[in-house]
Amino acid sequence: MKRMLLFTMIGVLSLGAPLYAATCFYQPGNNNDSGDNFYGPSMCNQPFIDAVWEHFDFDKGDWDDGFGWDEACNVDQPLARTFNALYLLAYSAEDYATSTSDFSGNALRWAYPYSASNIDELDGRCGSGDKNTGARATTYRGPTVDDRTVLKWPFFYGEVVVQRAGTILHEARHAAGKSHNGGSGCPRGKSCDTNWAYQGANMYQVLYLWWFRVDGTRTTSAMKNWARSEAQNIIDRGFNTNPGYVIP
Amino acid sequence: MRARAPEVTRGLIESYGKTAPDRYFRRWALLETLREVSDKGALSFVARLSSSPIPPERIKGDPERSSADEEVRIRIKAVEVLAAVASQGVQEADEALLRLVRHADRGIRRTAIRGYLAAGRSSEEQARRGEVLRKRLPKTDYGLITLDATDVKQVPHPAMPEKFDIKRAPRAKN
Numbered sequence: 001m002k003r004m005l006l007f008t009m010i011g012v013l014s015l016g017a018p019l020y021a022a023t024c025f026y027q028p029g030n031n032n033d034s035g036d037n038f039y040g041p042s043m044c045n046q047p048f049i050d051a052v053w054e055h056f057d058f059d060k061g062d063w064d065d066g067f068g069w070d071e072a073c074n075v076d077q078p079l080a081r082t083f084n085a086l087y088l089l090a091y092s093a094e095d096y097a098t099s100t101s102d103f104s105g106n107a108l109r110w111a112y113p114y115s116a117s118n119i120d121e122l123d124g125r126c127g128s129g130d131k132n133t134g135a136r137a138t139t140y141r142g143p144t145v146d147d148r149t150v151l152k153w154p155f156f157y158g159e160v161v162v163q164r165a166g167t168i169l170h171e172a173r174h175a176a177g178k179s180h181n182g183g184s185g186c187p188r189g190k191s192c193d194t195n196w197a198y199q200g201a202n203m204y205q206v207l208y209l210w211w212f213r214v215d216g217t218r219t220t221s222a223m224k225n226w227a228r229s230e231a232q233n234i235i236d237r238g239f240n241t242n243p244g245y246v247i248p
Numbered sequence: 249m250r251a252r253a254p255e256v257t258r259g260l261i262e263s264y265g266k267t268a269p270d271r272y273f274r275r276w277a278l279l280e281t282l283r284e285v286s287d288k289g290a291l292s293f294v295a296r297l298s299s300s301p302i303p304p305e306r307i308k309g310d311p312e313r314s315s316a317d318e319e320v321r322i323r324i325k326a327v328e329v330l331a332a333v334a335s336q337g338v339q340e341a342d343e344a345l346l347r348l349v350r351h352a353d354r355g356i357r358r359t360a361i362r363g364y365l366a367a368g369r370s371s372e373e374q375a376r377r378g379e380v381l382r383k384r385l386p387k388t389d390y391g392l393i394t395l396d397a398t399d400v401k402q403v404p405h406p407a408m409p410e411k412f413d414i415k416r417a418p419r420a421k422n
């Protein structure tokens with residue numbers, strides 16, 4: 001059911017008149033399909049929320065006014081959907097990392113510590129306010145900007161939980177200073193990396209999804225199959241030189 | 249479910265038709281279920297879907313995400329349904345797969361090639377199918393005529409420090 005989101009962005013001109021105002025609406029769709037109902041009960045515990053709040057430097061001001069700060073377990077709202085992705089990112093390895101400074105093991109294990117170490121803060125915004133329009137996430141980094149990763153409507157409502165987890169790791173790679181270097185030279189024509197050896201965001205995302213497919217736990221077979229499909233799609237369409245990998 | 253395969257297949261196809269185009273996971277999941285059911289009754293539907301053109305881009309203004317990617321994934325899943333039906337010795341499914349082995353999208357043609365190859369029930373039959381494929385494919389695609397897959401452990405990984413301390417510069421809070 002579509003519900004009105006209370007979040008309203010209002011800028012004020014020096015004269016005091018509104019510069020702009022925008023209201024966005026929740027678009028949860030089917031929370032069984034997206035996996036949010038599956039992960040929600042596990043995610044919804046205070047110690048976990050406290051931990052991710054600190055690791056990703058969440059701020060109340062970026063997640064209140066309808067984004068979920070006061071309803072952190074409501075999976076219709078952006079914050080809980082982000083927590084679900086972080087839960088999947090943190091706990092999908094059987095022997096998951098228990099410290100954000102532990103990078104041992106495979107991508108399934110180091111994805112969460114890597115993301116927590118490289119993303120300066122996670123913010124929620126409406127963006128376009130439509131799950132099919134605009135960027136899902138944008139990472140800002142540099143000497144003259146506030147380093148941050150901003151998650152938007154297509155992230156919250158256009159991706160299933162495992163896709164969101166892959167997106168967070170992808171953005172973490174950008175936050176670490178690795179931009180796409182392939183221009184529009186890959187089959188999908190955007191966000192291309194030249195090749196696997198570049199070790200860009202596409203490679204990191206593929207590795208996570210691939211290991212999730214192979215060894216992911218505390219999940220569903222549908223999430224694992226979808227992860228395989230997503231990873232294979234990036235292999236085939238996200239590199240200027242196809243690495244030639246086929247995921248079984 | 250298999251005991252009622254024709255009825256289940258009809259229901260799944262009907263549900264697919266009622267699903268909004270931008271519900272990619274639902275569409276994909278319906279096809280995955282069709283693959284598991286593997287009923288011959290799905291043949292014309294998935295053959296049509298797998299060769300249908302990719303619709304115009306629906307995701308506007310996202311530098312990272314594309315509806316074309318989602319549509320390709322859905323068509324690949326449709327080809328997997330064809331392959332599952334072909335594995336039961338259904339010749340029409342073989343023919344549908346062969347029509348896709350020169351598809352413009354690499355993922356679609358690879359899935360069709362592997363599906364056709366895998367439908368051979370003996371190594372001799374697979375070898376014969378390999379010859380059929382060689383006659384149809386350009387030499388540049390001969391490498392796709394295989395059922396080999398990649399072990400993720402053999403793929404180059406980035407070097408990670410076993411341990412490292414997070415050091416962040418102090419930052420103003422909101």
